[in-house]
Amino acid sequence: MERAQAHGLRFLGESLIRQMVPGNYPPEIEQVLQRLANDIVHMEQYMDFIRNRMFRQSLLCHPEHKPDYGLNPQRLLGLYLASALRPEKPQPDLTLRRQRAVRAARRHRVRAGHRPAW
Secondary structure: OHHHHHOOOEEEEEOOHHHHOHHHOOHHHHHHHHHHOOOHHHHHHHHHHHHOOOOOOEEEEOOOOOOOOOOOHHHHOOOOOOOOOEEOOOOOOOOOOOOEEEEOOOOOEEEEOOOOOO
């Protein structure tokens, strides 16, 4: 991070958000991480040690940007989503304004209430 800071950049996060969540570990490990890490950079470094991660995919930003690390579903409104979900019917009727069922690879069923872009 010293080299990034020397160029006027700061740590924003990891490219894979799910890796930034200490709650993904058992409670006793999460508690130790919370006690040891005094900021997000140190938290990430401790989690690197636990995962034995040797290559980071960090995102950087200019220091005037203040990221909000709270996960709020409202922030997703207006965004598009790509996934491995597939329509249940081979030829879905995309003109209808009603829920459509889709399936994931492991047979999980999801209902979508908005017109998909597939």
